[in-house]
Amino acid sequence: MRGQLLLVGHEGPMRARLRGILTVLDYTAGALCFANTIEEACARLEQGPLDMALVNTCLPDGSGIDLIRRLRGRSADLPVVVVSSPGTDAEIVGALIAGATGYLLEERDDTELTVSLRGALRGGTPIDPFIAKRLLAALVPKHAPTEAKLAAAGSAKPLLSARETEILVFINKGSTNREIADALSLSRLTIESHVKNIYKKLAVKTRTQAIFEARAYGVLN
Incomplete structure (x- = not known):
């Protein structure tokens, strides 16, 4: 039985894309919750458990890294996956250190995102290959x-x-x-x-x- 998912900071075409992808993963429109700010996201968490949170790192009232840290602090077992445009190395590492369980790029096609999000829901740690390459380069400078x-x-x-x-x-x-x-x-x-x-x-x-x-x-x- 599917629960609810929280999408934070995604608007317009990207929100529509994610809605379609999550429908493929058996989440109906009524199972999706949307928040535009950190405070809205934290308020939604108080209303009950979630299967997963999908977070954009660019939010109007603060950093997505701060939100990840707060979400994980309130629910240690909650999978939190970044779905965003490529950030700086500091932002990527900061999100993972804060507790993100995955980091995906909006630019990937729907099939790639579907496979990655299905893995995240099963307890996996999906990292976009481009992000993984940057992280490895940062860990071992050329x-x-x-x-x-x-x-x-x-x-x-x-x-x-x-x-x-x-x-x-x-x-x-x-x-x-x-x-x-x-x-x-x-x-x-x-x-x-x-x-x-x-x-x-x-x-x-x-x-x-x-x-x-x-x-x-x-x-x-």
């Missing part, structure tokens, strides 16, 4: 000598167990805890325990943050 890159990656490498690393690979592919449990023939509670340990060792709070921290440390190739 001008840095190879030796320096390796030293930086290995100097403070977290001590993840073989099982935790294996689970992290599944997370990187967008697998949910249930899917990981089925693939490894383990219980979901066991997977959740491993995920908590991964978060603790990487000092992160979300799956997206765990992926990028692991890449920065060289845990994920």
Whole structure:
């Protein structure tokens, strides 16, 4: 049974596009809530649980990063996906650190956005390839000598167990805890325990943050 989705800061043609995409994902018009500002979005959150929030980073009363932080603070399990135009590196990293569980670009076609949002609803962490490329470039500058890159990656490498690393690979592919449990023939509670340990060792709070921290440390190739 589908719940409700919150769309923040999307107007005109983009709102119409998202409405059509979400209809394909079995969300009726009545299941979609719209907010134009941070305050409207937070007020809607007080009215009941949501399946997911889709946030534009450009809002009239503040930064989308501030909104992401507030939404995650009020509902730690709420998936918050940025659907926006490309921002600066600082804005992209800031959104992910604030707790965004995905970052998609409005310029992608409806099919690409549909697949990505379906993955997000299943617990995945959809990152647009263009955004991922910029993040990786920021983590490992092209001008840095190879030796320096390796030293930086290995100097403070977290001590993840073989099982935790294996689970992290599944997370990187967008697998949910249930899917990981089925693939490894383990219980979901066991997977959740491993995920908590991964978060603790990487000092992160979300799956997206765990992926990028692991890449920065060289845990994920």
